[in-house]
Amino acid sequence: MRHLVIILGDQLDLKSSALDGFDPQQDRVWMTEVARESTKVWVHKARIVTFLAAMRHFAEELKKAGLPVEYRRLEDPQNQGDFIVELEAAVKRLKPKKLILVEPGEWQVREDFRQASKRLKVELDEREDRHFMATHADFEMHAKGRKGLRMEFFYREMRTRHGILMEGGKPVGGGWNFDSENRKSFAKAGPPLHAAPRQFLPDAITQDVIQTVESMFPEHPGTLGDFDWPVTAAEAQIALEDFIAHRLAEFGDYQDAMWTQEPWLFHSRLSAVMNLKLLDPRQVIAAAEKAYHTGRAPLAAVEGFIRQILGWREYVRAIYWRFMPGYGEMNELRAQQPLPKFYWTGETDMNCLRDAIGQTLRYGYAHHIQRLMVTGLFSLLLGVRPQEVHEWYLAVYVDAVEWVELPNTLGMSQHGDGGIMASKPYIASGKYIQRMSNYCAGCRYDPALSTGPKACPFTTLYWEFLLRHEPRLKMNQRMSMQVRNLARLTDAEKEAIVEQAQSIRTSLA
Ligand SMILES: Cc1cc2nc3c(=O)[nH]c(=O)nc-3n(C[C@H](O)[C@H](O)[C@H](O)COP(=O)(O)OP(=O)(O)OC[C@H]3O[C@@H](n4cnc5c(N)ncnc54)[C@H](O)[C@@H]3O)c2cc1C
Numbered sequence: 001m002r003h004l005v006i007i008l009g010d011q012l013d014l015k016s017s018a019l020d021g022f023d024p025q026q027d028r029v030w031m032t033e034v035a036r037e038s039t040k041v042w043v044h045k046a047r048i049v050t051f052l053a054a055m056r057h058f059a060e061e062l063k064k065a066g067l068p069v070e071y072r073r074l075e076d077p078q079n080q081g082d083f084i085v086e087l088e089a090a091v092k093r094l095k096p097k098k099l100i101l102v103e104p105g106e107w108q109v110r111e112d113f114r115q116a117s118k119r120l121k122v123e124l125d126e127r128e129d130r131h132f133m134a135t136h137a138d139f140e141m142h143a144k145g146r147k148g149l150r151m152e153f154f155y156r157e158m159r160t161r162h163g164i165l166m167e168g169g170k171p172v173g174g175g176w177n178f179d180s181e182n183r184k185s186f187a188k189a190g191p192p193l194h195a196a197p198r199q200f201l202p203d204a205i206t207q208d209v210i211q212t213v214e215s216m217f218p219e220h221p222g223t224l225g226d227f228d229w230p231v232t233a234a235e236a237q238i239a240l241e242d243f244i245a246h247r248l249a250e251f252g253d254y255q256d257a258m259w260t261q262e263p264w265l266f267h268s269r270l271s272a273v274m275n276l277k278l279l280d281p282r283q284v285i286a287a288a289e290k291a292y293h294t295g296r297a298p299l300a301a302v303e304g305f306i307r308q309i310l311g312w313r314e315y316v317r318a319i320y321w322r323f324m325p326g327y328g329e330m331n332e333l334r335a336q337q338p339l340p341k342f343y344w345t346g347e348t349d350m351n352c353l354r355d356a357i358g359q360t361l362r363y364g365y366a367h368h369i370q371r372l373m374v375t376g377l378f379s380l381l382l383g384v385r386p387q388e389v390h391e392w393y394l395a396v397y398v399d400a401v402e403w404v405e406l407p408n409t410l411g412m413s414q415h416g417d418g419g420i421m422a423s424k425p426y427i428a429s430g431k432y433i434q435r436m437s438n439y440c441a442g443c444r445y446d447p448a449l450s451t452g453p454k455a456c457p458f459t460t461l462y463w464e465f466l467l468r469h470e471p472r473l474k475m476n477q478r479m480s481m482q483v484r485n486l487a488r489l490t491d492a493e494k495e496a497i498v499e500q501a502q503s504i505r506t507s508l509a
């Protein structure tokens, strides 16, 4: 055999550089499902099904296209449960002259393959991931000579380089960013009428995977009764068209809004298929831009949506690779509290957390603000060790892959990187959640109160966070207004807040 082409579960791209120069007479694709990927963190059943169902469908497509595929299923009695052990066995058996691999989405996995190739004395041809729109070299050029690495400047560069929403060298509409128009909440009556997202009910292949997962990982978090995620490139395309036709126009206005029992609202649900590489970000961006030019969606919505993909998504990947491996260990705020057990069950009397975690366990999904300003905010204020928070986020979302999950969690949400990702910690009291949702209306707590039996734990912990980190936060200009508000509290109030925060921590330890 000439080449053994390794395709990992999040590299399901028929146009992948791994397949450049593939010769079906001499080469073979190698794909393996391994239990370790589902157990190194306690992975949600829907995430396991999404990956495995997508892999099995993709292997069928490769075979249809005439490519020989060596595929190991999870339930195969010979399966040894670990990539590298499986690879070693395959190399000994097939004796390829070269291994080909696109850069994996996890630093440790890349290391494991590099070391295995040395041990096995087979050359590893590691290829660039063309799915992304910025290369590592592009970001290094961008970062050169800069003190801070803010997403906004990188995003502007990407807009210019790729000519997206640009006119005569200037941004369409005269501004780079319409974020201030993207923060509406719903009126009392709730979200305006909107079509439910297109569902993708499990076909025979996916049903087979569901059965395997139920029998091999029965204790894992999450349920599969509502599984309807797209798992092929064709389904991903339909999901994209459905979003552009029915939800993009209002995405801008309501991207930060939350509502009980409304998991999807105006979001695209495209992160998982993009991260699996079933959907190309260029295609998503082009479809959104076309919707603007044809008058189907306003500029603020289209720019806001494109910014998430061309800006945030590319930027977090760049941050991940620039700062790994040390990034995963950072804990700038020295947070040491364990993650509350209710993150795995949703059993809490805090309405916002119950709703966000409940839908996470049901669907493997929560939108950005639920992740950042409900589950993420609570663990930040409580002072949970960022590595435990990271393991939870990596486990419970269908779109979770380390390159995107870790900077969002440890950096943006927990401020564990001390400000590489975000210039200030994203902190707020329960009043923010009250403004952006209807959660507080049905809650036993009151977001306006910081002490006493009805005090909202977010509000108590918010003030205590400011007190605890006051010396550090005072140095940060963007935090000065929030810190100044501490002066409104009397010493007795401060003492009561600290005491109540302590009792919350004790009860959740
Ligand atoms: C703590 C935390 C953890 C997160 N973990 C993940 C993760 O594991 N995987 C993941 O894909 N996203 C993650 N995100 C980003 C974001 O929450 C999800 O991409 C988004 O909720 C996915 O839903 P959607 O496809 O409906 O997105 P939409 O709201 O429709 O947004 C459109 C697309 O923009 C991209 N996007 C939006 N925000 C971000 C962001 N901050 N970083 C990278 N891409 C972004 C996604 O590809 C998304 O599909 C995380 C955010 C936070 C705060």
Ligand code: SF4
Residues within 6 Å of the ligand: 350, 351, 352, 353, 429, 430, 431, 433, 434, 439, 440, 441, 443, 444, 445, 446, 447, 456, 457, 458, 459
């Ligand atoms: S009152 Fe506090 S705990 Fe209850 S829903 Fe509002 S923010 Fe969440």
